[in-house]
Amino acid sequence: MSDLPKRVSLREVGPRDGLQNEDPIPTAAKIDLIDALSETGLRRIEAVSFVHPRAIPQMADADEVWSKVRRNDAVRYSALVPNRRGLERALAAGFTDLEVVISASDTHNRENINRSTAESLDALPELTELAHGSGATLQLIVSTAWGCPYEGEVPEERVLWVAGRGVAAGVDSLVYGDTTGMATPTRVVRLVGETRSAHPELPLGLHFHNTRGTGLANLYAALQLGVDDFDAAVAGLGGCPYAPGASGNIATEEVVSMVEDMGVETGVDLDALLDVAEMAERFVGHAAPSQVLRAGPRSRTVPPSS
Amino acid sequence: MSDLPKRVSLREVGPRDGLQNEDPIPTAAKIDLIDALSETGLRRIEAVSFVHPRAIPQMADADEVWSKVRRNDAVRYSALVPNRRGLERALAAGFTDLEVVISASDTHNRENINRSTAESLDALPELTELAHGSGATLQLIVSTAWGCPYEGEVPEERVLWVAGRGVAAGVDSLVYGDTTGMATPTRVVRLVGETRSAHPELPLGLHFHNTRGTGLANLYAALQLGVDDFDAAVAGLGGCPYAPGASGNIATEEVVSMVEDMGVETGVDLDALLDVAEMAERFVGHAAPSQVLRAGPRSRTVPPSS
Numbered sequence: 001m002s003d004l005p006k007r008v009s010l011r012e013v014g015p016r017d018g019l020q021n022e023d024p025i026p027t028a029a030k031i032d033l034i035d036a037l038s039e040t041g042l043r044r045i046e047a048v049s050f051v052h053p054r055a056i057p058q059m060a061d062a063d064e065v066w067s068k069v070r071r072n073d074a075v076r077y078s079a080l081v082p083n084r085r086g087l088e089r090a091l092a093a094g095f096t097d098l099e100v101v102i103s104a105s106d107t108h109n110r111e112n113i114n115r116s117t118a119e120s121l122d123a124l125p126e127l128t129e130l131a132h133g134s135g136a137t138l139q140l141i142v143s144t145a146w147g148c149p150y151e152g153e154v155p156e157e158r159v160l161w162v163a164g165r166g167v168a169a170g171v172d173s174l175v176y177g178d179t180t181g182m183a184t185p186t187r188v189v190r191l192v193g194e195t196r197s198a199h200p201e202l203p204l205g206l207h208f209h210n211t212r213g214t215g216l217a218n219l220y221a222a223l224q225l226g227v228d229d230f231d232a233a234v235a236g237l238g239g240c241p242y243a244p245g246a247s248g249n250i251a252t253e254e255v256v257s258m259v260e261d262m263g264v265e266t267g268v269d270l271d272a273l274l275d276v277a278e279m280a281e282r283f284v285g286h287a288a289p290s291q292v293l294r295a296g297p298r299s300r301t302v303p304p305s306s
Numbered sequence: 307m308s309d310l311p312k313r314v315s316l317r318e319v320g321p322r323d324g325l326q327n328e329d330p331i332p333t334a335a336k337i338d339l340i341d342a343l344s345e346t347g348l349r350r351i352e353a354v355s356f357v358h359p360r361a362i363p364q365m366a367d368a369d370e371v372w373s374k375v376r377r378n379d380a381v382r383y384s385a386l387v388p389n390r391r392g393l394e395r396a397l398a399a400g401f402t403d404l405e406v407v408i409s410a411s412d413t414h415n416r417e418n419i420n421r422s423t424a425e426s427l428d429a430l431p432e433l434t435e436l437a438h439g440s441g442a443t444l445q446l447i448v449s450t451a452w453g454c455p456y457e458g459e460v461p462e463e464r465v466l467w468v469a470g471r472g473v474a475a476g477v478d479s480l481v482y483g484d485t486t487g488m489a490t491p492t493r494v495v496r497l498v499g500e501t502r503s504a505h506p507e508l509p510l511g512l513h514f515h516n517t518r519g520t521g522l523a524n525l526y527a528a529l530q531l532g533v534d535d536f537d538a539a540v541a542g543l544g545g546c547p548y549a550p551g552a553s554g555n556i557a558t559e560e561v562v563s564m565v566e567d568m569g570v571e572t573g574v575d576l577d578a579l580l581d582v583a584e585m586a587e588r589f590v591g592h593a594a595p596s597q598v599l600r601a602g603p604r605s606r607t608v609p610p611s612s
Contacts, residue, residue, distance in 0.1 A: 152604075180601070185564075213560040213596070220523040220526060221526065244600075246597055246601040292518050292519060295552040296549065298488050301456055304416070
């Protein structure tokens, strides 16, 4: 219990990872969503990705979205890039916090960017150099870190190999993504432990999906190890492309509600965030999976009948 | 990690706690549900409650349901009772595993059974005597143990007072119920720790709702303390009467999926349970909140596109 961090830093990924897995919404709605999120106390927002519009039409307007967002100086906005072309676009748009995603499983990486994991890793030093040369940081997000929707189990050694190649390429930080909610607490404890043993100085964040209901259990397991850097998506936006109807990212308001009650500060105003979650739900046009959005904060009471 | 129990005992509460919070379903469907659950490897099923049909019309056919259930000798079936009248009906029906529920918060107890918590506790020794005199066991379920939808916070001292009165009255075991999903892991750790200090020999089970998404995180916190007795409802049946659209009990298949992956045995066949979860969803006629029902077990893979 005493090992829990006093504070965690949340990165809001609803506008990118969330919306990427929803039917496209209007550009103006994306801008409104990012602007509203930036006023909730969240200090990091993944705003857009620079990917090919044929691959991900939901992000085709990334340049326009970013040019019209009302920048809050207290917020760090990041962009996800799949390759050198995307990274150049992100730099040209003025982003200084960049993320490149590589899947630990070959099949998933090929499906995403038509390359093997090793081929993506081979290109990583050039991307890092390019980012650093422009004064930007580059984070490596390792997706399918706890399992792959195509291959099933992904050996931990393979994930550690990808992480090690990232470190060797000079990335500034690492995030493990549980792309389809295959992590469970013991797996989190093992992979975080092994990664820290290998790379004790490397900043490590975790990105959980709630596809099988384990999102907050995994986050609690990580908190107990002192991990203080997590991704989450407002309203639990996003779903899962491999399982219609299943949940997407862990919901930011569920994380805030749980960890603040445990004495772990997030800096986020839960009521303000719930207003944005309602807005997000309206934009995507269907019930979002966030339970706190349905039930309200713990402090909500109802009048007795008599 | 090494503190996790090798095995947990799950009590399936979908037929009672789940269906009590759904629109009434036909008697034959209830019987089919219980019979199907009894073939999944689950060893305890809360089958019915003996409550006044005006209070809970969903359980008005308890006697008929129980008389027609195909009893599996490997399964212990239990019944919930609110008072002496219900307990007598349960004994007359042949139940030998009985549960009485008392809310830690006065307002919730009054709303449920029109008595203060203290008045319910005063009646408890008589109920215990009656149960034991008929060769039955009586479990005390303390609801609103981590918060009350009417009163908000419920002091831990009050929960411990209720538990202590139960022990003094001779109950055979104790379950804490997180009636509206207000528990978080640190609260679970505190209450379980204090209860064990006070009553080290008392069998203690936990009953979580996923109303605010924390159900499996709370369960993981309890597992780390060695708790090995949990309630759960197939498909996550039940919802929350105070928050339309919110989740009910933690879903049995989510629990099985997570803890089996962590090396904790349940004795339950996950595939068989998922078939029953589909049946349960069909019976209640709306999408159930179970994520594993949507996404399938961790082992489910999809073919790549190329």
